[in-house]
Amino acid sequence: MAEPTMLRSTGDRVVIVGGGIAGALLAKTLQNHADVVLIDPKEYFEIPWANLRAQVDPIALDRTVIPHDEYLSHAKVVTACATGIDDSVVLTSIGRAVAYDFLVIATGRTCTRPPKRPDRIDMFHEDRRRIDGAKSVLIVGGGPVGVELAAEIVISYAYPDKKAVTLVHGGARLLEAMGPRAAGKALDWLRYKGVTVLLDQTVDPASAPPDAREFTTSAGETVKADCYFVCASRPLASAWLRETFLKDHVNDKGQLAVDEHLRVGGMRNVFAVGDITDVAEAKHGYLAQRQAMVVSRNLKLLLVKGSVREEKLHRYKPGAKSTMTVTLGRYDALAELPFMSFLGSLPGAVKPRELFITGPGG
Numbered sequence: 001m002a003e004p005t006m007l008r009s010t011g012d013r014v015v016i017v018g019g020g021i022a023g024a025l026l027a028k029t030l031q032n033h034a035d036v037v038l039i040d041p042k043e044y045f046e047i048p049w050a051n052l053r054a055q056v057d058p059i060a061l062d063r064t065v066i067p068h069d070e071y072l073s074h075a076k077v078v079t080a081c082a083t084g085i086d087d088s089v090v091l092t093s094i095g096r097a098v099a100y101d102f103l104v105i106a107t108g109r110t111c112t113r114p115p116k117r118p119d120r121i122d123m124f125h126e127d128r129r130r131i132d133g134a135k136s137v138l139i140v141g142g143g144p145v146g147v148e149l150a151a152e153i154v155i156s157y158a159y160p161d162k163k164a165v166t167l168v169h170g171g172a173r174l175l176e177a178m179g180p181r182a183a184g185k186a187l188d189w190l191r192y193k194g195v196t197v198l199l200d201q202t203v204d205p206a207s208a209p210p211d212a213r214e215f216t217t218s219a220g221e222t223v224k225a226d227c228y229f230v231c232a233s234r235p236l237a238s239a240w241l242r243e244t245f246l247k248d249h250v251n252d253k254g255q256l257a258v259d260e261h262l263r264v265g266g267m268r269n270v271f272a273v274g275d276i277t278d279v280a281e282a283k284h285g286y287l288a289q290r291q292a293m294v295v296s297r298n299l300k301l302l303l304v305k306g307s308v309r310e311e312k313l314h315r316y317k318p319g320a321k322s323t324m325t326v327t328l329g330r331y332d333a334l335a336e337l338p339f340m341s342f343l344g345s346l347p348g349a350v351k352p353r354e355l356f357i358t359g360p361g362g
């Protein structure tokens with residue numbers, strides 16, 4: 001039977017737009033309390049910080065890319081992008097409209113992944129094949145993604161398969177989201193492991209011919225590389241909101257303004273969680289999950305009681321100046337705490353070996 005083009009309201013319908021770190025956890029915790037519909041362009045949940053390990057370690061793959069229906073036995077999943085919303089309905093890219101009683105925006109960062117899990121797995125295998133077959137690898141971008149990928153590659157491939165890794169970064173130091181001391185430690189670690197780090201230079205390998213094996217940086221240096229990876233951070237996925245009834249709540253950074261209960265525009269039934277919100281704190285997965293848990297508790301109250309006095313709703317307390325950890329291969333990591341940064345196997349023991357690779361299923 002064909003899917004209905006309109007999913008009508010059921011009175012307790014919670015529509016969650018975005019099945020990333022925050023949206024997936026929220027859907028899982030609410031699925032036995034409401035009629036939950038998760039709208040996501042992918043059929044699967046993916047753990048962003050395990051991506052880089054999965055690129056070099058196929059065993060990590062299965063636990064990194066988890067079908068939504070594996071942990072959502074009582075929720076509906078609509079595999080599509082949300083393209084519009086009004087005060088009662090979400091429109092999707094497949095022409096299906098989904099009515100809501102409660103709405104949660106959790107679209108985080110723009111998604112460039114294929115909708116089907118096997119195609120995503122193939123992408124990892126293809127990346128792995130490219131690295132396996134290369135003697136030299138160019139990484140463009142010295143943020144956490146570029147640094148972690150460089151570290152994974154130098155640690156995962158030993159002599160005689162060792163790769164010559166070059167990291168080119170446009171800024172004067174790596175990891176600009178961290179302090180200069182932490183960035184200096186990462187630079188020392190990478191250089192000690194044999195990575196060539198070129199700072200204050202840019203390179204655009206995508207504009208070179210497909211069979212190019214040499215790339216010239218803006219400073220005129222030549223980098224030999226059999227394959228390359230561009231590691232830029234993805235923009236917030238809020239452009240689509242600018243044409244909707246929430247447009248006045250999108251700030252000029254593309255964030256959605258929320259109150260202390262994580263509601264948008266003080267509306268009783270519209271919430272936002274995760275990287276998309278304007279909560280004044282660093283954008284981390286563990287904070288996105290904390291936000292999801294606050295909204296989950298608020299929605300459970302609202303679902304049971306219909307309406308709840310303001311003071312009964314749970315409040316979200318933004319994280320203090322938060323810690324940031326960048327993994328450096330399997331055994332080391334660089335941790336920046338509010339008062340110091342340190343590098344070695346102690347922060348490594350906290351994050352990298354298993355990279356917290358557990359899905360929303362726990």
Ligand SMILES: Cc1cc2nc3c(=O)[nH]c(=O)nc-3n(C[C@H](O)[C@H](O)[C@H](O)COP(=O)(O)OP(=O)(O)OC[C@H]3O[C@@H](n4cnc5c(N)ncnc54)[C@H](O)[C@@H]3O)c2cc1C
Nearest residue numbers: 018019020021022049082107108109111274275284285286
């Ligand atoms: C390489 C890397 C390493 C990281 N390491 C760490 C770490 O170690 N620790 C940590 O705490 N955080 C880490 N982070 C940050 C963390 O991943 C983010 O803070 C977290 O993913 C934010 O969760 P989110 O649910 O708000 O958004 P996302 O996880 O970005 O999820 C957004 C979801 O919305 C979907 N979506 C987008 N647009 C639409 C639309 N129009 N309609 C429907 N769905 C849509 C996307 O497909 C995606 O599924 C890392 C991030 C990266 C990239």
